[in-house]
Amino acid sequence: MPRRLLNFLTALSLLVCLAVCMLWVRSRSRTDEFAWHSQSGNDPASATKWYLMSHEKGWIEFYRAWPRDLKVTAGHAIVAGAAAVLPAARLAALAVGTVLTRRRVKGGLCPACGYDLRATPGRCPECGWEAVGVG
Numbered sequence: 001m002p003r004r005l006l007n008f009l010t011a012l013s014l015l016v017c018l019a020v021c022m023l024w025v026r027s028r029s030r031t032d033e034f035a036w037h038s039q040s041g042n043d044p045a046s047a048t049k050w051y052l053m054s055h056e057k058g059w060i061e062f063y064r065a066w067p068r069d070l071k072v073t074a075g076h077a078i079v080a081g082a083a084a085v086l087p088a089a090r091l092a093a094l095a096v097g098t099v100l101t102r103r104r105v106k107g108g109l110c111p112a113c114g115y116d117l118r119a120t121p122g123r124c125p126e127c128g129w130e131a132v133g134v135g
Ligand SMILES: [Zn+2]
Pocket: 110, 111, 112, 113, 114, 115, 124, 125, 126, 127, 128, 129
């Protein structure tokens, strides 16, 4: 998967997670309803109606009224948790990568491939990595 698409999906997931958390907090005191309509052609009867409701009782309901009824209901925590999986996984991968790179550099290994650099400090004969400012 191209990195730009992955970054976009991560940002979108994070945004959805934050929005659901905000709705979750608001759901303690009120029910929010978002509705929109999409119509193809000139026939208003063929308009598709969409609703997203954040209920006061702690759950979210997604509803599409046309052409077929579709209703999905889930708790705020489940939706927020599902949206947080990708950003959390990316953050964990970044942390693990940083720790591994630091360990390699401390141990005199190439930060890119882990090759032993004691014989050629500043340049890796295995992968071609070069330290900045050495040479
Ligand atoms: Zn290397």
